[in-house]
Amino acid sequence: IEVKVGDSIEIVRFFHCYKRGVDRVFVDHPMFLEKVWGKTGSKIYGPKAGQDYLDNELRFSLLCQAALEAPRVLNLNCSKYFSGPYGEDVLFIANDWHTALIPCYLKSMYQSRGIYLxxxxAFCIHNIAYQGRFTFSDFPLLNLPDEFRGSFDFIDGHEKPVKGRKINWMKAGILxxxxxxxxxxxxxxxLVSAVDKGVELDNVLRKTTITGIVNGMDTQEWNPATDKYTDVKYDITTVMDAKPLLKEALQAAVGLPVDRKIPLIGFIGRLEEQKGSDILVAAIHKFIGLDVQIVVLGTGKKKFEQEIEQLEVLYPNKAKGVA
Known part of the structure; x- marks a missing residue:
């Protein structure tokens, strides 16, 4: 398909597979591919944590337009007897600021022409700390009518990417x-309890209705009785027998002394303040002198990664970090 991104017309391709009852569609364009050499997982949004690629607005504008076209042009509605496009009766789930243009393009490019009526x-906020704040002069790059400027308009006290007036993608997605x-x-x-909790969007969220939905879990993938990643399988009747064996396997895998009696603490999460990583690092120094071990699994801000690495040096038989 063709989509307009900034001042240029771009050709977008799709990859599609059908797995476990779900159509899975991937957007293919050089703007995405050439950015992610090396460790892909940490380079999708920027060359390093906390830094955007200079063309992120164009990249995610393309993604949003491609997402809106997919249900109309791809043969996704797969079954034994029929295959065709989903059509126009669609609910789009937009996740975080990168997809915040979907409701804007839906209204300006489609519903204004009698399509997708x-x-x-539904806009889902996973992490409000990342909002897609860009210089206000970039608004024309989005190819939206002027009536949407108010939804993007945002002023804060930070100097990045510029000081003063900005556009805020997440704000627009919410509104x-x-x-x-x-x-x-x-x-x-x-998110609506204070300015710092809503990261300056608390007042915007209070104007809407925000619904919290507890994360779901795939009970087949996470079934300990059939989990392919554990050496010892267990269920509710055998968990206490399996637990010490799995504990010993973890200790051996990360290079800690194997001892089923010593308390073993685990942390899994992104290494940033929002997840309490600053508190975790400070607390470890307080209790690591006790008869205890700790394993930290995660990546994130460089300073926290370095502090975890330093813990390994200081306490090689007690602390391990796993990226």
């Missing part, structure tokens, strides 16, 4: 979507 957008949801009822309450 029944389509709706232009039909519903706003987030990852838990508690997080929904937290």
């Amino acid at each position: 029944n389509a709706k957008v 232009e979507s039909d519903r706003v949801v987030t990852v838990s009822p508690y997080y929904a309450q937290e």
Whole structure:
């Protein structure tokens, strides 16, 4: 398909597979591919944590337009007897700021022409700390009518990317979507409780209705009785027998002394303040002198990664970090 990105017309391709009852569609364009040499997982949004690629607005504008076209042009509605496009009666789930243009393009490019009239957008906030704030002069790059400027308009006290007036993608996603949801009822309450909790969007969220939905779990993939990644399988009747064996396997795998009696603490999460990583690092120094071991699994801000590495040096038989 062809989409307009900034001042140019770009050709977009799709890859599609059908797995476990779900159509999975991937957007193919050089703007994505040439950015991610090396360790892909940490280079999708920028060359390093906390830094955007200079063309991120164009990249995610392309992604949003491609997402809106896919249900109309791809043969996704797969079954034994029929294969064709989903059509226009679609609910779009937009996740975080990168997809915040979906409700805007839906209204300006489609519904204004009588297309997708029944389509709706639910905007899901996973992490409000990342909002897609860019210089206000970039608004024309999005190819949106002037009536949307107010939804993007944002002023804060930070100097990045520029000081003063900006556009804020997440703000627009919140205001232009039909519903706003987030990852838990508690997080929904937290986001509207204070300026710092909502990262300056608390007042915008209070103007809407935000619904917290607890994260779901694939009970087949995470079934300990059939988990292909564990050497010892268990269920509710055998968990206490399996636990010490799996503990010993973990200790051996990360290079800690194998001892089923010593308390073993585990942390899994992104290494950033929002996840309490600063508190974790400070706390480890307080209790590591006890008869205890700790394993930290995660990546994130460089300073926390370096502090975890330093813990390994200081306490080689007690602390291990796994990226």
